[in-house]
Amino acid sequence: MNAPVPPTTTLPGLRERLRRFAAERDWDQFHSPKNLAMALIAEAAELVEHFQWLTEAQSRALPPDKRAQVADELADILVYLVRIADKLDIDLLTAAAAKMDRNEIKYPVAQVKGSARKYTEY
Amino acid sequence: MNAPVPPTTTLPGLRERLRRFAAERDWDQFHSPKNLAMALIAEAAELVEHFQWLTEAQSRALPPDKRAQVADELADILVYLVRIADKLDIDLLTAAAAKMDRNEIKYPVAQVKGSARKYTEY
Amino acid sequence: MNAPVPPTTTLPGLRERLRRFAAERDWDQFHSPKNLAMALIAEAAELVEHFQWLTEAQSRALPPDKRAQVADELADILVYLVRIADKLDIDLLTAAAAKMDRNEIKYPVAQVKGSARKYTEY
Amino acid sequence: MNAPVPPTTTLPGLRERLRRFAAERDWDQFHSPKNLAMALIAEAAELVEHFQWLTEAQSRALPPDKRAQVADELADILVYLVRIADKLDIDLLTAAAAKMDRNEIKYPVAQVKGSARKYTEY
16 A cells, blocks of 8 residues: 655655655665766756757747657656755755845846847856 | 845746846847757756766765755756746646656566666666 | 768768768758757767766676667767867867867876875866 | 877877876776766766857857867867777777768668758657
8 A cells, every 4th residue: 555645746745756756666775966967967968859950949839749748858857856956955946046146146137138248258 | 126036935936036037138039948958958067067076975975065066056957947947838847747657657666676777777 | 873981980081971971961951060069968968878877887897788889879979079070160189189288287197196186176 | 207198180199198198197097987978978068058048050150269169178078088988998980980871871861851850850
């Protein structure tokens, strides 16, 4: 008799589900941050692969089947991202908020607005 | 006078903050899924770089300054992940739950438990 | 009647063969450096995938079938590397020699020899 | 008194130079294929970073300083590619020739010529 799967409608819920998934399979031994970083970038590359021969415009207007495949790659990236953060005891949303606090200062609207050149120089 | 920054304690909150950040700077023009996928993998590689010369054991026990840098890379990855999902109108947590539903079936505990060989073959 | 395939026992030979391959298929239109960089990193990720759950020791002693797959990924990376260099009129071996000239100075033997800590700090 | 640096005008020459570079620094201990694959993809990502906010057209017409930086990234990728191939005793040019033999068959000119759709489907 299995305990019910934890709800995954929040990041902490997903984190719990992934913990249980790995524990049940005795896979924590493989989940060093080093290995998880490799797994994450391999999934990121599968995402890139979907877009590599598309124009930017095509990438903005994916047909439904392609969009579903991309959703699947994004899910894989999120799974490994949550997993590595958990292993290192890092709170993803706190880290992202801190990063955006810095980005708001680093890229002042008045200086960078609407300029590709400004953007790429930063 | 700026409107207050949206709270980023949930993924939808972070998504809103990123939307506003890009809109204020007129950067949506650069944020095609193709470009965002490239930005995401570049951040993933910065994560990998932190681990490339460490042993697995070292990667599990990072010193505080290194751990803070890794947290920063995870934040960057999450930012681009949320952004690309937003641009493609994909709900990350729904996609991750669907993926884990499939993974639970694909990797039955009884068959894969505790076996590196089974794991890598899958 | 096709002209004979150019010999690919040197990098310039491979470059010629790839030029012809793309020209015959009218694929140069897709081979912008931007797209080729994406294709290259996608292949690099397939390489990473082979190693992500292996220990370092296992990665040094691949079974023959795995080694053949890895050779295939290395080939894919080389193909895109030669192709992007060609598109940007960059001589790979000259660039690598210049890089190693700088590395010899940047990492003096007396300072870095045999020290993991020195290595990872650089 | 150092022995002269081997010429690096061919891939085998570069391979020798890299062997000596690592041996002198006692760095072979870090150069497991697993670690080298990580280093390679980190360099590939630095390449991607140069192109991520450029249009394809811009990526085809880099200004000289940017082009020099890209040459440097390509050099880094080649260095790690040669190194990992050496560690696994794989001949890169032989592997690439074998791959192109297969590609010539897999993508027949008559079927794929000039068609983006055909191309991306393959």
